[in-house]
Amino acid sequence: MALPQAKLDATEARLAVATRPSGAAWAGAARDGALARLRAQGLPHRRDEYWKFTNPDTLVQPEAPEAAAFDETDAPIFDAVERLKIVFVDGIFDADASDDLALEGVKLERLSDAAQSDIHWAKELYGVLEERGQDPVARPLAALNTALADDGVLIHVTGKASKPINLIYHHQSPRSDAMLHHVVKLDPGAEVTLLENGPAAARFNTVMEVEVADGAAFHHVRAQGRDHERRTATHLFARLGEESTFKTFTLTANGMLTRNECVVEMKGDNAAAHIAGACVGDGDFHHDDTVFVTHDAVNCESRQVFKKVLRNGARGVFQGKILVKPDAQKTDGYQISQSLLLDGDSEFDAKPELEIYADDVACSHGSTSGAIDEEGLFYLRARGVPKHIATDLLTLAFLAEAVDEIEDEVLRAELVNLLEGWLERRRG
Amino acid sequence: MLEIKNLHVDLEDEEKTILKGVDLSVEAGKVHAIMGPNGSGKSTLSYVLAGRDGYEVTEGSATLDGVDILDMDPEERAAAGLFLAFQYPVEIPGVGNMTFMRTAVNAQRKAKGLDEMSATDFLKLVREKAATLKMDNEMLKRPVNVGFSGGEKKRNEILQMAVLEPKMCILDETDSGLDVDAMKLVAEGVNALRNEGRGFLVITHYQRLLDHIKPDVVHIMSEGRIVKTGGPELALQVEREGYEDIKAEVA
Numbered sequence: 069m070a071l072p073q074a075k076l077d078a079t080e081a082r083l084a085v086a087t088r089p090s091g092a093a094w095a096g097a098a099r100d101g102a103l104a105r106l107r108a109q110g111l112p113h114r115r116d117e118y119w120k121f122t123n124p125d126t127l128v129q130p131e132a133p134e135a136a137a138f139d140e141t142d143a144p145i146f147d148a149v150e151r152l153k154i155v156f157v158d159g160i161f162d163a164d165a166s167d168d169l170a171l172e173g174v175k176l177e178r179l180s181d182a183a184q185s186d187i188h189w190a191k192e193l194y195g196v197l198e199e200r201g202q203d204p205v206a207r208p209l210a211a212l213n214t215a216l217a218d219d220g221v222l223i224h225v226t227g228k229a230s231k232p233i234n235l236i237y238h239h240q241s242p243r244s245d246a247m248l249h250h251v252v253k254l255d256p257g258a259e260v261t262l263l264e265n266g267p268a269a270a271r272f273n274t275v276m277e278v279e280v281a282d283g284a285a286f287h288h289v290r291a292q293g294r295d296h297e298r299r300t301a302t303h304l305f306a307r308l309g310e311e312s313t314f315k316t317f318t319l320t321a322n323g324m325l326t327r328n329e330c331v332v333e334m335k336g337d338n339a340a341a342h343i344a345g346a347c348v349g350d351g352d353f354h355h356d357d358t359v360f361v362t363h364d365a366v367n368c369e370s371r372q373v374f375k376k377v378l379r380n381g382a383r384g385v386f387q388g389k390i391l392v393k394p395d396a397q398k399t400d401g402y403q404i405s406q407s408l409l410l411d412g413d414s415e416f417d418a419k420p421e422l423e424i425y426a427d428d429v430a431c432s433h434g435s436t437s438g439a440i441d442e443e444g445l446f447y448l449r450a451r452g453v454p455k456h457i458a459t460d461l462l463t464l465a466f467l468a469e470a471v472d473e474i475e476d477e478v479l480r481a482e483l484v485n486l487l488e489g490w491l492e493r494r495r496g
Numbered sequence: 497m498l499e500i501k502n503l504h505v506d507l508e509d510e511e512k513t514i515l516k517g518v519d520l521s522v523e524a525g526k527v528h529a530i531m532g533p534n535g536s537g538k539s540t541l542s543y544v545l546a547g548r549d550g551y552e553v554t555e556g557s558a559t560l561d562g563v564d565i566l567d568m569d570p571e572e573r574a575a576a577g578l579f580l581a582f583q584y585p586v587e588i589p590g591v592g593n594m595t596f597m598r599t600a601v602n603a604q605r606k607a608k609g610l611d612e613m614s615a616t617d618f619l620k621l622v623r624e625k626a627a628t629l630k631m632d633n634e635m636l637k638r639p640v641n642v643g644f645s646g647g648e649k650k651r652n653e654i655l656q657m658a659v660l661e662p663k664m665c666i667l668d669e670t671d672s673g674l675d676v677d678a679m680k681l682v683a684e685g686v687n688a689l690r691n692e693g694r695g696f697l698v699i700t701h702y703q704r705l706l707d708h709i710k711p712d713v714v715h716i717m718s719e720g721r722i723v724k725t726g727g728p729e730l731a732l733q734v735e736r737e738g739y740e741d742i743k744a745e746v747a
Contacts, residue, residue: 442549447586447640450546451600451656452574452607461599465590465639 075110078128082111082212085130089218091183098195102214105199109208118205121385121417122327122356126299127209132245132271135297135324145265145291145486148478151234152176154221158239158269159246161219165236173227174260179220179249190222193251197277197305201331205360210303210329213275217249220274224253225284229260237266239295244269250276254284256309261287261476267295275303282309282336288316289479291486296322296353303329310336310365317474319483320347320355321490327356334361334368334396344373344473346483348463348490349382356385357405363396363426372403375470377463379410389421392429399424401431408466409437410459460491497695498522498545498664503556505537505544505720514540516720517556522664525692529706530699531731532717533739538699539583541717542668546580547573560664574600575607579662581653583669588640593652596640597622597659604660625658629685646673647681654685665689666697671705683708703735718743 071079083106088099112124126133154176155165161178169176182188195214201207223233235250246269254260258281268274280286292300300323306314320326332341347355361370376384386405407416418435440462448458464487471487474480498521505515514537522528532538544551545558547570558566565573588596602612613621626636629651641649650670657665667686671679686709690696698709706714706728714730715722718739723746724730734742 441586441588443586444588446548446570447582447588448596448600449570450548450574450580450582451596451660452571452604453600454571454603455569457599457603458571461591461596462588465588468590 071110075113078113079107079111081130082128086216089180089183089216092186092188094186094188094191095183095194098191099215101199102195102211105202106208106211106215109206109211111208111212118358118387121387122325122354124209126325127271127273127301127327132243132269133299134242135239135270135295135299136242137239138267138294145482146234146263146479148482149232149234149263151232151263153234153236155236155238156246156248156268158241158244159219159248159272171233172230173225173258174229174233175224175226176233177222179222179251180218182222183218189224189253190251193253193277193279194249197279197307198275198303200307200333201303201305201360207303207329207331209273209301210275210305213247213249213273213303217247217275220249220251222251223260223262224255225258225260226255227258232261232263234263234265237264237268237272239267239269239298242270245271247273249274252276252278252286254278254280254286256281257283259285261289263289263479265291265293267293267298268300269298271299273301275305278304278306278314280306280308280312280314283311284309285313286315287475289474289476289483290316290318291483292318292320292326293322293486297324299325301327301329304331306332306341308332308334308336308339308341308368311338312336313340315342315473315475316344317470318345319486320345320349321486322349322353323355324352325354327358329358330360332361332370334363334365334370337366337368339365339368341368341370342373342473343371344470346375346467346470346487347384348377348487349384350380350494351382353378353382355383357388359388361390361401363390363392363399363401365396367398368396369400370402371473372405373470373473374405375467376407376416377410377467378407378414378416381413383414384416386418386420386435388419388433389423390431390433392424392426392431394425396426397428399426399429399431401429403433404469405435406466407437408463409439456495460488460495463491464488497524497561498697499557499559501557503541503544503558504554505540506552506554508550508552514720515544518720518722520715520722522695522697524663524695526712527690527696527698527709528713528715529711529731530697530715530717530722531701531703531734534701536717537720538717539668542580542666542699545578545666546570571603572607574660574662575604577663579657579660579665581650581657581665581667581670583672585641585649585653587642589642591640593636593638593640594622597656600656601659622655622659625655628688629655629658630681631655647675647678650674650678650682651685654682658685658689663693664695664697666699668699669701670698671700671702679705680708703731706731716742
């Protein structure tokens, strides 16, 4: 079907300001393929069904809208964690601020280097998982990223990584427009924890493709905070092998526009995927979690746990789907999305979907939005706890189910601290 | 200690008057009981004193040690020494019982200009009080009242009372939902807190709790007023004759 002219124009206008990265034949082919996909789909438009609750205009327009960079005087996050740091400033690799790309049990490379090699393992994954994730729902911003991103990190995990890898993003220029494309390949039985934090750029489009082989475990903890005016679209594509584990958690604070897409394909039996997120936002905060989990193997477990605290006109979106293919018997699928609306001006839109073709499955989903529990509030106050502290306690309690999805206690404590700080700064 | 004078209270949402001139005075060191049929206004009185939303005081006053409490926020009343043991203790998923109690103790200490209690001292205090109420560590670690039986919830109320050491304790139908053993345990917890400086107001429908917590004064409440006041024998009369006869007697 031909695309509407407006869509075609918007897509070409965006591509007109882009530079196509150089690279070896495999990288070129992957980028050409992505470009073709993008031209067939067209960039998202606010009338697209999949973008019904989130206006993609600022993500699509040729130039990044201006976003003030926050003076970074806060205590940096994950400092309590012994980790390998890889730093990007406005989407550009910062070698001086980064550790050496060397870690026991892991091979690390920059995409811009790897793309020059004629033969590379990334050929099997770069743009491949992204392309698989385009069906049945188009994700044009991900295709755009595969076509245009010229840097990112390629992580090949061959054993148990000796410490977590931390991708740290800094935003300095008010009009920076960054694209990063990361690929993570876990060999059978391998394990790694990947941390991500920072506001990255005025506009940030990122794709991460993760191949989790049989028996491997991928843990991902991400903190998106600070610079409120930023626009962000993230895409996480994962393919899971037998008895593998994939766990991702994202904490988001502030942000005029964040769209976090996560697309998981469960291809091996007995695998587990946990996708969770907690966000807190004020005013013109807009946060969208869009998740698609496909069960295509027997006896897999998936969980989607999303909690949002919204106030003062903030808006939250959840679009979550569990697709169970005909042979995916014994599927255990769980999905919950809840919002806590701290005042009457905020809004939460949820679109939970189950599509099930197997007959022996247990799937459940729930979505609620509500105000702070007045009974609980009074109970706490009647014991002498001042109203603002009681409200914070109940707010953290509301977020707990999502935050508890983080297995590692130290990481969990770091994020709870972050949340407490955010709530404290906003006490009325 | 607690002085209630001519207290009139309406429900905010409905044009309905619940309390129609309550007069009551609880002295330090005494246990007063309020008995009365359902709908007489007993629980409303306890909620109004604790500062719950939804009620409008149209007339009268309530003071604690001479200080007007009706204009205070609930947390200020608590810091002033008022404690309400809830008829229906609230479940708070996601907030650990210990965190809850420690936050409460330290908030009250702060309101009084005292330093926070150390984690070790607090743990010691709670463990000691919990032991007398036969509450194990598991109950202290769980989220507030979540998954607690009726008896466990009431014991948790008394534990909070023991830890916070208020000067004026209001117990709203603390016996409801309790079997005999649980009631004894709760009553022992309350009796352990009785001393010369502390006042108690025990609200109950039945006389049986008063077998275990012996009151000094018993009031009968009916249709938003105290209609009769007497000694412990009044509770026995209620048990024998029911509320209807007493209402008829004072009418």
